[in-house]
Amino acid sequence: MSLTSSPATERRVAWRVGTVVGVQQETPRSRRITLDVPGWPGSLGGQHVDVRLTADDGYQASRSYSLASAGEGGVIQLAVDRLPDGEVSPYLNDVLAVGDEVEVHGPLGGWFVWQPSASAEPVRPVQLIAGGSGVVPMVSIIRTHVQAGDAAPFRMLYSIRSPADVFFREELAAAESAGLLSTEYVYTREAPPGSTTPAGRITRERFAAALTPAEQEPTVYVCGATPSSRGS
Amino acid sequence: MTHIDGNAMSGVLSELLTVEPTTARSRCANCGDVAALAMALVYPDAAGWVARCRACHEVLATVVRGDGRTWLSLRGMTAIELER
Secondary structure (H helix, E strand, O other), X not given: OOHHHOOHHHOOOEEEXXXXXXXXXXXXXXXEEEEEOOOOOOEOEOXXXXXXXXXXXXXXXXXXXXXXXXXXXXXXXXXXXXXXXXXXHHHHHHOOOOOXXXXXXXXXXXXXXXXXXXXXXXXXXEEEEXXXXXXXXXXXXXXXXXXXXXXXXXXXXXXXXXXXXXXXXXXXXXXXXXXXXXXXXXXXXXXXXXXXOOOOOOOHHHHHHHOOOHHHOOEEEEEOOHHHHHHO | OOOEXXXXXXXXXXXXXXXXXXXXXXXXXXXXXXXXXXXXXXXXXXXXXXXXXXXXXXXXXXXXXXXXXXXXEOOOEEEEEOOO
Protein backbone atom coordinates (compact mmCIF):
# COMPACT_ATOMS: atom_id res chain seq x y z
CA MET A 1 0.00 0.00 0.00
CA SER A 2 1.46 3.36 -0.94
CA LEU A 3 1.46 6.29 1.42
CA THR A 4 -0.40 8.63 -0.91
CA SER A 5 -3.35 6.29 -1.34
CA SER A 6 -3.81 5.56 2.37
CA PRO A 7 -6.25 7.63 4.36
CA ALA A 8 -4.56 9.55 7.14
CA THR A 9 -6.19 7.25 9.65
CA GLU A 10 -4.30 4.17 8.42
CA ARG A 11 -0.94 5.58 9.40
CA ARG A 12 -0.18 4.77 13.00
CA VAL A 13 -0.16 7.82 15.20
CA ALA A 14 2.07 7.16 18.18
CA TRP A 15 4.67 8.66 20.47
CA ARG A 16 8.12 7.75 19.17
CA VAL A 17 11.62 8.74 20.24
CA GLY A 18 13.52 10.82 17.70
CA THR A 19 17.25 11.55 17.67
CA VAL A 20 18.49 14.92 16.50
CA VAL A 21 20.66 14.39 13.41
CA GLY A 22 20.91 18.01 12.28
CA VAL A 23 20.40 21.58 13.52
CA GLN A 24 20.99 24.76 11.56
CA GLN A 25 20.06 28.39 11.90
CA GLU A 26 17.11 28.94 9.58
CA THR A 27 16.49 32.67 10.12
CA PRO A 28 17.77 35.08 12.80
CA ARG A 29 14.93 33.90 15.04
CA SER A 30 14.46 30.27 14.11
CA ARG A 31 16.19 26.97 13.72
CA ARG A 32 15.81 24.00 11.38
CA ILE A 33 15.83 20.66 13.23
CA THR A 34 16.20 17.28 11.53
CA LEU A 35 15.22 14.16 13.48
CA ASP A 36 15.71 10.48 12.81
CA VAL A 37 12.57 8.73 14.11
CA PRO A 38 12.70 4.91 13.91
CA GLY A 39 9.27 3.51 13.04
CA TRP A 40 7.99 6.80 11.61
CA PRO A 41 5.22 5.87 9.13
CA GLY A 42 5.70 8.81 6.75
CA SER A 43 3.48 11.86 6.51
CA LEU A 44 1.36 13.88 4.12
CA GLY A 45 2.04 17.47 3.11
CA GLY A 46 0.63 19.81 5.77
CA GLN A 47 0.72 17.46 8.77
CA HIS A 48 2.26 18.30 12.14
CA VAL A 49 3.72 16.68 15.24
CA ASP A 50 3.62 17.29 18.95
CA VAL A 51 7.09 17.45 20.47
CA ARG A 52 7.51 16.55 24.15
CA LEU A 53 10.44 17.43 26.36
CA THR A 54 11.00 15.86 29.78
CA ALA A 55 13.16 17.61 32.37
CA ASP A 56 15.42 15.77 34.80
CA ASP A 57 12.78 16.18 37.53
CA GLY A 58 10.10 14.59 35.34
CA TYR A 59 8.36 17.84 34.35
CA GLN A 60 7.02 17.57 30.81
CA ALA A 61 6.06 20.17 28.23
CA SER A 62 4.78 19.58 24.71
CA ARG A 63 4.07 21.84 21.74
CA SER A 64 2.77 21.38 18.20
CA TYR A 65 5.10 22.02 15.26
CA SER A 66 4.41 21.76 11.56
CA LEU A 67 6.46 19.30 9.58
CA ALA A 68 8.54 20.77 6.76
CA SER A 69 9.10 17.24 5.49
CA ALA A 70 6.60 14.89 3.85
CA GLY A 71 6.52 11.45 2.31
CA GLU A 72 8.15 8.17 3.21
CA GLY A 73 11.23 7.65 5.35
CA GLY A 74 12.09 7.99 9.00
CA VAL A 75 13.83 11.37 8.83
CA ILE A 76 11.61 14.36 9.57
CA GLN A 77 12.27 18.07 9.60
CA LEU A 78 10.86 20.98 11.63
CA ALA A 79 11.64 24.69 11.69
CA VAL A 80 10.95 26.31 15.04
CA ASP A 81 10.50 30.03 15.71
CA ARG A 82 12.11 31.16 18.96
CA LEU A 83 9.35 32.77 21.03
CA PRO A 84 11.05 35.01 23.65
CA ASP A 85 8.59 34.05 26.39
CA GLY A 86 8.23 30.46 25.23
CA GLU A 87 8.84 27.39 27.34
CA VAL A 88 9.77 24.90 24.63
CA SER A 89 10.93 26.90 21.60
CA PRO A 90 13.90 28.62 23.35
CA TYR A 91 15.14 25.19 24.41
CA LEU A 92 14.76 23.80 20.88
CA ASN A 93 16.60 26.85 19.47
CA ASP A 94 19.34 27.37 22.04
CA VAL A 95 20.05 24.08 23.79
CA LEU A 96 19.03 21.08 21.67
CA ALA A 97 22.07 19.48 20.01
CA VAL A 98 22.84 16.68 17.58
CA GLY A 99 22.51 13.35 19.38
CA ASP A 100 19.81 14.55 21.80
CA GLU A 101 16.53 12.66 21.98
CA VAL A 102 13.03 14.13 21.98
CA GLU A 103 9.62 12.48 21.91
CA VAL A 104 7.53 13.02 18.80
CA HIS A 105 3.78 12.34 18.49
CA GLY A 106 2.39 12.00 15.00
CA PRO A 107 1.85 12.28 12.14
CA LEU A 108 -1.09 14.49 13.15
CA GLY A 109 -3.88 16.23 11.28
CA GLY A 110 -6.04 15.26 8.34
CA TRP A 111 -7.71 18.54 7.43
CA PHE A 112 -4.81 20.83 6.56
CA VAL A 113 -3.25 18.34 4.11
CA TRP A 114 -2.68 18.29 0.37
CA GLN A 115 -2.28 15.31 -1.93
CA PRO A 116 -1.91 15.31 -5.72
CA SER A 117 -5.18 14.69 -7.56
CA ALA A 118 -5.83 11.10 -8.57
CA SER A 119 -5.77 10.80 -12.36
CA ALA A 120 -9.56 10.75 -12.66
CA GLU A 121 -10.04 13.94 -10.64
CA PRO A 122 -9.91 17.42 -12.14
CA VAL A 123 -6.76 19.33 -11.23
CA ARG A 124 -7.45 22.14 -8.78
CA PRO A 125 -5.02 25.02 -8.43
CA VAL A 126 -3.47 25.53 -5.00
CA GLN A 127 -3.16 28.90 -3.30
CA LEU A 128 -0.88 29.04 -0.26
CA ILE A 129 -0.96 32.06 2.07
CA ALA A 130 1.76 32.11 4.72
CA GLY A 131 3.03 34.53 7.33
CA GLY A 132 6.50 34.05 8.86
CA SER A 133 7.03 30.52 10.15
CA GLY A 134 3.54 29.70 8.85
CA VAL A 135 5.37 28.75 5.67
CA VAL A 136 6.69 25.54 7.26
CA PRO A 137 3.63 23.35 6.48
CA MET A 138 3.52 24.98 3.03
CA VAL A 139 7.07 23.71 2.45
CA SER A 140 5.93 20.14 3.12
CA ILE A 141 3.01 20.64 0.70
CA ILE A 142 5.37 22.12 -1.92
CA ARG A 143 7.81 19.24 -1.44
CA THR A 144 4.94 16.79 -2.01
CA HIS A 145 4.03 18.69 -5.19
CA VAL A 146 7.64 18.75 -6.44
CA GLN A 147 8.06 15.05 -5.74
CA ALA A 148 4.84 14.19 -7.57
CA GLY A 149 5.54 16.65 -10.40
CA ASP A 150 1.78 16.91 -10.83
CA ALA A 151 -0.02 19.47 -12.97
CA ALA A 152 -1.70 21.54 -10.23
CA PRO A 153 -0.74 25.23 -10.55
CA PHE A 154 0.76 26.43 -7.24
CA ARG A 155 0.86 30.03 -6.09
CA MET A 156 2.01 31.33 -2.73
CA LEU A 157 1.69 34.68 -1.00
CA TYR A 158 4.41 34.81 1.65
CA SER A 159 4.63 37.66 4.17
CA ILE A 160 7.83 38.09 6.17
CA ARG A 161 9.55 40.96 7.97
CA SER A 162 12.69 41.14 5.85
CA PRO A 163 14.64 39.14 3.26
CA ALA A 164 16.66 37.51 6.08
CA ASP A 165 13.45 36.01 7.50
CA VAL A 166 12.64 33.76 4.52
CA PHE A 167 12.39 30.11 5.60
CA PHE A 168 13.58 27.31 3.28
CA ARG A 169 14.89 29.80 0.75
CA GLU A 170 16.69 27.22 -1.42
CA GLU A 171 13.75 24.81 -1.48
CA LEU A 172 11.35 27.55 -2.53
CA ALA A 173 13.76 28.82 -5.18
CA ALA A 174 14.22 25.31 -6.57
CA ALA A 175 10.44 24.81 -6.87
CA GLU A 176 10.22 28.23 -8.59
CA SER A 177 12.94 27.46 -11.12
CA ALA A 178 11.34 24.09 -11.87
CA GLY A 179 8.20 26.00 -12.82
CA LEU A 180 6.19 24.32 -10.06
CA LEU A 181 5.60 27.34 -7.81
CA SER A 182 5.04 31.06 -8.16
CA THR A 183 5.70 33.03 -4.96
CA GLU A 184 4.84 36.64 -4.21
CA TYR A 185 6.95 37.89 -1.29
CA VAL A 186 5.56 40.63 0.92
CA TYR A 187 8.14 42.35 3.16
CA THR A 188 6.54 44.11 6.11
CA ARG A 189 9.56 45.81 7.74
CA GLU A 190 12.46 45.83 5.28
CA ALA A 191 12.31 45.32 1.51
CA PRO A 192 15.23 43.85 -0.47
CA PRO A 193 17.71 46.37 -1.95
CA GLY A 194 16.41 47.74 -5.24
CA SER A 195 12.83 46.69 -4.55
CA THR A 196 10.25 48.93 -6.20
CA THR A 197 7.64 48.07 -3.58
CA PRO A 198 8.25 49.67 -0.17
CA ALA A 199 8.09 47.50 2.96
CA GLY A 200 4.74 47.42 4.70
CA ARG A 201 1.58 45.44 5.20
CA ILE A 202 -0.02 44.21 2.04
CA THR A 203 -2.67 46.41 0.46
CA ARG A 204 -6.09 45.12 -0.49
CA GLU A 205 -5.30 45.70 -4.19
CA ARG A 206 -2.02 43.80 -4.11
CA PHE A 207 -3.58 41.01 -2.08
CA ALA A 208 -6.32 40.56 -4.69
CA ALA A 209 -3.84 40.69 -7.59
CA ALA A 210 -1.52 38.12 -5.99
CA LEU A 211 -4.14 35.44 -5.44
CA THR A 212 -5.57 32.79 -7.73
CA PRO A 213 -8.97 34.05 -8.93
CA ALA A 214 -11.88 32.49 -7.04
CA GLU A 215 -13.52 31.29 -10.26
CA GLN A 216 -10.61 28.86 -10.71
CA GLU A 217 -11.77 27.25 -7.43
CA PRO A 218 -8.35 27.01 -5.80
CA THR A 219 -7.74 24.93 -2.71
CA VAL A 220 -6.55 27.55 -0.22
CA TYR A 221 -4.22 26.97 2.74
CA VAL A 222 -3.59 29.75 5.25
CA CYS A 223 -1.04 29.55 8.06
CA GLY A 224 0.37 32.29 10.24
CA ALA A 225 -0.38 34.17 13.41
CA THR A 226 -4.10 34.34 14.19
CA PRO A 227 -4.53 38.09 13.42
CA SER A 228 -3.10 37.68 9.91
CA SER A 229 -5.19 34.56 9.27
CA ARG A 230 -8.38 36.30 10.38
CA GLY A 231 -7.66 39.45 8.42
CA SER A 232 -7.37 37.39 5.30
CA MET B 1 -7.59 35.91 24.61
CA THR B 2 -6.38 34.61 21.27
CA HIS B 3 -7.51 31.41 19.67
CA ILE B 4 -5.94 28.96 17.26
CA ASP B 5 -7.72 26.53 14.97
CA GLY B 6 -8.93 23.04 15.69
CA ASN B 7 -6.02 21.39 13.87
CA ALA B 8 -4.04 21.97 17.05
CA MET B 9 -6.21 19.49 18.97
CA SER B 10 -5.18 16.56 16.79
CA GLY B 11 -2.45 15.44 19.18
CA VAL B 12 -4.32 15.63 22.47
CA LEU B 13 -7.38 13.84 21.04
CA SER B 14 -5.32 11.27 19.10
CA GLU B 15 -4.23 9.95 22.47
CA LEU B 16 -7.87 9.11 23.22
CA LEU B 17 -9.27 8.09 19.82
CA THR B 18 -8.14 5.55 17.24
CA VAL B 19 -9.06 7.80 14.28
CA GLU B 20 -7.91 11.27 13.22
CA PRO B 21 -10.10 13.60 15.29
CA THR B 22 -9.78 16.90 13.41
CA THR B 23 -11.55 15.69 10.26
CA ALA B 24 -14.52 14.58 12.39
CA ARG B 25 -17.59 16.64 11.56
CA SER B 26 -20.20 17.37 14.18
CA ARG B 27 -23.28 19.48 14.74
CA CYS B 28 -23.15 22.29 17.25
CA ALA B 29 -25.68 21.50 19.97
CA ASN B 30 -26.43 25.21 20.33
CA CYS B 31 -26.79 26.61 16.78
CA GLY B 32 -26.79 23.55 14.51
CA ASP B 33 -23.70 24.54 12.49
CA VAL B 34 -21.99 21.48 11.01
CA ALA B 35 -18.21 21.65 10.68
CA ALA B 36 -15.02 19.67 11.01
CA LEU B 37 -13.30 19.99 14.37
CA ALA B 38 -10.35 21.51 12.46
CA MET B 39 -12.52 24.58 11.85
CA ALA B 40 -13.39 25.16 15.50
CA LEU B 41 -11.86 28.03 17.47
CA VAL B 42 -9.52 26.56 20.06
CA TYR B 43 -8.42 28.36 23.23
CA PRO B 44 -5.40 26.48 24.59
CA ASP B 45 -4.44 28.76 27.47
CA ALA B 46 -6.99 27.83 30.14
CA ALA B 47 -6.61 24.90 32.51
CA GLY B 48 -7.12 22.76 29.42
CA TRP B 49 -8.25 23.02 25.83
CA VAL B 50 -11.57 24.66 24.97
CA ALA B 51 -13.00 24.25 21.46
CA ARG B 52 -15.76 26.68 20.50
CA CYS B 53 -18.17 26.73 17.58
CA ARG B 54 -16.95 28.88 14.67
CA ALA B 55 -20.48 30.18 14.15
CA CYS B 56 -22.00 30.86 17.59
CA HIS B 57 -18.93 30.59 19.87
CA GLU B 58 -20.64 28.12 22.23
CA VAL B 59 -18.38 25.50 23.83
CA LEU B 60 -18.11 22.31 21.76
CA ALA B 61 -15.55 20.34 23.72
CA THR B 62 -13.06 20.63 26.55
CA VAL B 63 -10.03 18.54 27.40
CA VAL B 64 -8.23 18.83 30.72
CA ARG B 65 -5.20 16.72 31.55
CA GLY B 66 -3.40 16.16 34.82
CA ASP B 67 -2.47 13.64 37.45
CA GLY B 68 -2.13 10.81 34.94
CA ARG B 69 -5.67 11.15 33.59
CA THR B 70 -7.72 13.11 31.07
CA TRP B 71 -11.13 14.75 31.49
CA LEU B 72 -13.02 14.96 28.19
CA SER B 73 -16.31 16.77 27.54
CA LEU B 74 -18.03 16.81 24.15
CA ARG B 75 -21.09 18.58 25.51
CA GLY B 76 -21.59 20.88 22.50
CA MET B 77 -21.03 18.27 19.76
CA THR B 78 -23.82 16.03 18.50
CA ALA B 79 -24.02 13.61 15.58
CA ILE B 80 -20.25 13.22 15.39
CA GLU B 81 -19.14 11.77 12.04
CA LEU B 82 -15.73 10.06 12.14
CA GLU B 83 -13.56 8.47 9.47
CA ARG B 84 -13.26 4.72 9.80
